[in-house]
Each structure stands twice: as structure tokens, then as C-alpha cells.
Amino acid sequence: MLSTKERLNADVTVRTKALVGAKPILSKRRVDILLAIAVTAIIAVTALFLLFPVVVTVLMAFDARDYIGPFPPTELSTRWFGKLLEDAYIWAGFRTSLLLAIATTAAAAAMGALAALAISWMSPRWRDFVTTMFLSPLVLPGVIIGFGLLMFFAAFNQVPVFLKLFAGHLIITLPFTIRMTLVGLAGISQTLREAALSLGANERQVFFTVTLPLAKNGIAAGAIFAFAASMDDLTISLFMSDFQTYTLPLALTTLIKSSFDLTIAAAAVALMGLTIVLLIVLDSVLGLERAMGHGTNRIR
Amino acid sequence: MNVLELKDVTKKYGGFTAVENVSLELEPGKVLSLLGPSGCGKTTTLRIIAGFAAPDGGTVQIAGEDVGQLKPYERNVGLLFQDYALFPHMTVAQNVAYGMRYRGTPAAAIPSRVKQMLSLVQLAGMEARYPSQLSGGQQQRVALARALATDPKIVLLDEPLSALDAKLRLELRIELKEILRSVGATTIVVTHDQEEALSLGDEVVIMHAGKIVQRGAPTQIYQSPASKLVAEFVGRSNWFQATRGSSSIAGFTSYVTSDGVEIRAKSPPSDRDGRVNLCVRPEHIELMDSAVTEAPRDADHNSIAGVVLDVASLGPDVHVVVELPGKARFLAIRKNVRKIPGLAPGQCVRVLFSASDVLVF
Ligand SMILES: Nc1ncnc2c1ncn2[C@@H]1O[C@H](COP(=O)(O)OP(=O)(O)OP(=O)(O)O)[C@@H](O)[C@H]1O
Numbered sequence A: 001m002l003s004t005k006e007r008l009n010a011d012v013t014v015r016t017k018a019l020v021g022a023k024p025i026l027s028k029r030r031v032d033i034l035l036a037i038a039v040t041a042i043i044a045v046t047a048l049f050l051l052f053p054v055v056v057t058v059l060m061a062f063d064a065r066d067y068i069g070p071f072p073p074t075e076l077s078t079r080w081f082g083k084l085l086e087d088a089y090i091w092a093g094f095r096t097s098l099l100l101a102i103a104t105t106a107a108a109a110a111m112g113a114l115a116a117l118a119i120s121w122m123s124p125r126w127r128d129f130v131t132t133m134f135l136s137p138l139v140l141p142g143v144i145i146g147f148g149l150l151m152f153f154a155a156f157n158q159v160p161v162f163l164k165l166f167a168g169h170l171i172i173t174l175p176f177t178i179r180m181t182l183v184g185l186a187g188i189s190q191t192l193r194e195a196a197l198s199l200g201a202n203e204r205q206v207f208f209t210v211t212l213p214l215a216k217n218g219i220a221a222g223a224i225f226a227f228a229a230s231m232d233d234l235t236i237s238l239f240m241s242d243f244q245t246y247t248l249p250l251a252l253t254t255l256i257k258s259s260f261d262l263t264i265a266a267a268a269v270a271l272m273g274l275t276i277v278l279l280i281v282l283d284s285v286l287g288l289e290r291a292m293g294h295g296t297n298r299i300r
Numbered sequence B: 001m002n003v004l005e006l007k008d009v010t011k012k013y014g015g016f017t018a019v020e021n022v023s024l025e026l027e028p029g030k031v032l033s034l035l036g037p038s039g040c041g042k043t044t045t046l047r048i049i050a051g052f053a054a055p056d057g058g059t060v061q062i063a064g065e066d067v068g069q070l071k072p073y074e075r076n077v078g079l080l081f082q083d084y085a086l087f088p089h090m091t092v093a094q095n096v097a098y099g100m101r102y103r104g105t106p107a108a109a110i111p112s113r114v115k116q117m118l119s120l121v122q123l124a125g126m127e128a129r130y131p132s133q134l135s136g137g138q139q140q141r142v143a144l145a146r147a148l149a150t151d152p153k154i155v156l157l158d159e160p161l162s163a164l165d166a167k168l169r170l171e172l173r174i175e176l177k178e179i180l181r182s183v184g185a186t187t188i189v190v191t192h193d194q195e196e197a198l199s200l201g202d203e204v205v206i207m208h209a210g211k212i213v214q215r216g217a218p219t220q221i222y223q224s225p226a227s228k229l230v231a232e233f234v235g236r237s238n239w240f241q242a243t244r245g246s247s248s249i250a251g252f253t254s255y256v257t258s259d260g261v262e263i264r265a266k267s268p269p270s271d272r273d274g275r276v277n278l279c280v281r282p283e284h285i286e287l288m289d290s291a292v293t294e295a296p297r298d299a300d301h302n303s304i305a306g307v308v309l310d311v312a313s314l315g316p317d318v319h320v321v322v323e324l325p326g327k328a329r330f331l332a333i334r335k336n337v338r339k340i341p342g343l344a345p346g347q348c349v350r351v352l353f354s355a356s357d358v359l360v361f
């Protein structure tokens, strides 16, 4: 009978022998480590790649030089931000974009939620078909949507530009709100509705006390995406705008084509700042992680 | 008057009949267990009573009123779902209060009623928690409190304990029974666990393939199952295919199994066709060392020689597998107590059981 220690020793010897005997070129553990290093490296490179333009933009926005010089800036100043504040052209674009994004988000959230609800009540066959229809703007090139809308509005005279922009943005943002609401609704189990019904609430009461509160996070997530998409859109705006009413991305694009200064970098940084503030506010109100995540309604 | 009356209720899904000609009636304050294998139509029956599924035939009456045209929220039926279906965005108190809002409890009376219900299910002080902050057993109790809070005419429990682990199941089963009795709720409990069905129900209904195959008191179901199907489903059993032998003495008939073993049973009331299935419950069997000399046998006794194949101690019970002549396996369950001497595989034993305990189908 061996003592525990002796047995352990014997065991180690046996295992070492086995390793030496087999002489693998790469042990399994080595392969694992190499793989982990490779994955980390890929993630790091991706992150750098994603962050690089942001870093460049932020630094260039503080460049003190008069012209767009080579990166990095030699001296720093806030002059471009001062210029940005005075730039009426950019401000007009920003005002239109913000109003447009707010109006679009509100409409897209409401319509998307209702559409998603209707879809969730359909029979499975119709559900797939209708969902695909509603989500098609996601895969359709913006140029086609923009051109189509342009032709459509040409049939009427004197449609206000803002209304045209609104219609275009509604088309491209609805897929986000519908999709996210559907995700939210999918997390609500049928038995919750039935439990509420069996407790005496009618269909309408069940909707307002159970379905809507539980789908709220999905709707909010959709609204966030819709807002971002509307603020970001260039293609549709290009077709719908005129020289008086134009969006911020359009203003910035025009600017970079016509003049060589860094106001545009300052504007980008300001927009970034605004987005971060927006996300922080949303996070504190809703919990962004919950708003974005799936299955927020599961008990466990 | 019956609180619930189902008459010839049938439900079809396409060409498939999920529930077929089910008739049930339930007296006030009684608990009925609905027991059957998976897919036999138990949940469907409950959904018909609750109003979530419309029957293709037959009528449903609650408290004497035909509810065929009533929506679920017009029926006042309390439901406990298998997954509890607690509203995740409401606190425990809000969950329990939910039904009262719509069933006409005066707003001022709701808080005290919530308190009363929560203390009934022993969750006093948990009012402000959310369902996600409760254990499975606690969630189950909240769901029960919510279902009972509106004082429903009938309470329907669909597999109320199946999501819990074995030990908790037993505890909650006893508690559930007490709670149901204390509020005097007229209840249908659906389960596919026979122990649960037999212990919770004043009466047990066995369903198979959409039909009711037997209805009776728990002891009756176990002791005199109406068919082979019920005997197979309730309790454990050893089965033998046999033909009637020649001898029959004093109300006992002897049968010969396909392996040539002779088994005596009480003579069936009517003379059936000679081929029968015999059922012997493992807990009705006594095992005796072959070396011990046999006591003289009366007509009510069966004694078969066998060899122990396997002995498994399961805590309170010991399961002994015995091989009978002709390689037939036979399960015997003995109490795990000191005064019964242990057995070992390979040992020769005599399998003893009373002829009146043999079921003939
Ligand atoms: N909506 C439906 N459409 C088609 N078939 C259904 C539907 N609901 C139930 N069934 C079928 O009806 C049969 C009975 O279902 P039911 O849910 O009543 O079974 P159950 O006895 O409750 O089973 P379990 O113990 O597994 O819950 C099953 O075969 C099921 O497949």
C-alpha cells in the first residue's frame, strides 16, 4: 500500500513519461495558448482600426494650424469650435437634423410598435412575409429609396422639404423599431397574457398593463437605433433636401467639398459628444444594456 | 349543485382529437386530480374550462351557467400555470393584487387582502420583491396567492409542482393541500405524477389519449384499477401473460403463465376468455430464504421459487429483482428495516404473495 504522497509521485512520473514518450510538436495546451494570443491580437487590431478615425478626428479638431496639415497636429487650440459656433450653415443643418430625428424617432417608434404588435398576432406564414416586407429598406440601397421617393413626390407640387425628409427617414428607420419591438414581444410568453386574462383583465387592459410595459425596452432600443440612423443618414437627405432645408450630414459633406478647414472635425467631435450624452441619459433612464439586450422579460 | 360540469366535451386539432367526450362534474370544495401520460389532453381540458380553447362539441357549465360564449376574463376561474406566469415587471404585491383590480374588489380592501393572501402562502414581508428575486418555490406560492386572491369559483392548477426539485415538491405538495382545504377552493389539479395525483385529490380521474378511462377515490384507483392501462399507469407492477389452468378452489382460479409458472388469483366475476394478463404489485410481495421451511399454504397463497438477481437500496425501500423460472424478471419492494434480513444476488428465495392481491385483466 502506497502513501498518498508516494502515489502522487508515481502518478507524476507516469504522466511525465507519457509526455516525453509521445513527443508532440505542439502540446494541446500550447495550441490553446497560441489561439488565445491570436484572438486577442485580432480583437486589438479591430479595436484600433475602429478607433483610429475617431482619434484622428478628435485630435485634428484641436489643431491650431490654419490649413489641414499632416497628422498629428503640431499645436492645439479650440479655434475650430469657435468657428463652428458661428457657422450659420452648419447650425441650420443641425437644427433640421435634430428636429427631423426627433419627429422621425417618435413616429417610427409608435408606428413600429403597432406594426410589430400586429405582426405578432398574425399566423406564422403571414408573419414572415410581412416582416420581410417591412424590413426590406434595410437591404435596399438608399439611392433606390431616395430616387423612388423623389419620383413619387414629383407627382405632387410644393411638398414641404421637411415633410419629404420626414417620409424618407421614416422608411429607413421603421425597420429598426419594428425589429426591436418584435424582439421585445418575443420575450413575452403567451402564458403571461393568459394569466392576465384569467385574472379578469380584458384584451385592452392586458395590452396596457402587461404587453406594453414588457415591450417597452424593445421599443426604446428601436428608438435609439432609429434616432441614430436618422441623424446619420446622407443618401435619402441628398435626394430630399434643397438649398434651404438640409440635414447636418449633408451640410458637412458640402463643407468638406467646398472649403479646406477643420470646422467639420469640430462638428464631428461635437456630434460625438452629443451622442455620448444621449446614451448616458438613456442608460440612466432605461438601462441601455437591458434596452439593447434580448429576453429582457424572462424571470430567470 | 355542481360547481363545474363538463358534458361530452370534445376538442380536435385538425384531424387529431385531443379531448374526446370528456364528462366531469365537480362538487363545491372538492379537489379533483387529473392524471395521465404526457399528451393525453389534460392541459387542453383545463384550457377549455378556462376559456382559452373552444370545444368542438359538448358543453361547459360553471355554477350552473353555460359558459360556452364567455371570454376567459368573464369566467372567474383561477389558473396556476406550470411556469407560474408571474408578471416580471410587477412586485409580489402587485402580482397578487392584479386580479382584484378587475374582479371588483374595492380599492381600499386590496392591500389588506394582499397581506392576507401572502401570509396564507407564508410569504409575508415579501411584498416589495420582484419575481426575479424569488426562489422557484416562492414564485410558485406567489402564483397560487394570485390565483386564489380573487376568490375564483374554480381553481385550475396545471402541473403546479413539476418545476420544483423533489424535496421541495413534497413540502409544497403538503402545503398546497392545506391551503386548498383552508380556503375551500374547488380545484382541478393536473399532473402526470401519480403520487401527486393520489395525495392531492379527493378523487382521481385518469385520462388516456383524450378520454377518461377511470374515475374514483385514490385508494380505489390503486387497489382496483378498471383496466390494464390504469394498472400500468398507477403504481408499479409485474406483468404475466397467462392462460387459465384446470384447478379452481373456493373462489380462486389458477393460471399458468407463458413460462409455466402457476399463479392463483381470485376468480373474476364473469368467466372471461382464457387468456389473461396478471398483475402483481411489487410492494405486495414477501421474499423468503428458500432454506427456511415453508409454512403450510392455504388457498389464498402463491409461492414461486426464484433467484435474486439484483438488490438496490433506495433509502426507505429496497428493490429486489428476482429471476423466476423461464427467465422472467420480477420486482419486489421491501421496507428497509433491520428486522428483515438482507438478501444477496445469487441467493435462492421464495416469492410469496396473496392470491387476492393479484389483479386479472
Ligand atoms: N394548439 C394545438 N394545436 C395542435 N395540437 C395541439 C395543440 N394543443 C395541444 N395539441 C395536442 O393535443 C394533445 C394534448 O395536449 P395537452 O397539452 O392537453 O397534453 P397534456 O395532457 O397536458 O400533456 P403534458 O402532460 O405533456 O402537458 C397533444 O398531443 C398535443 O400535441
Ligand SMILES: [Mg+2]
Residues within 6 Å of the ligand: B042, B043, B044, B158
Ligand atoms: Mg400539459
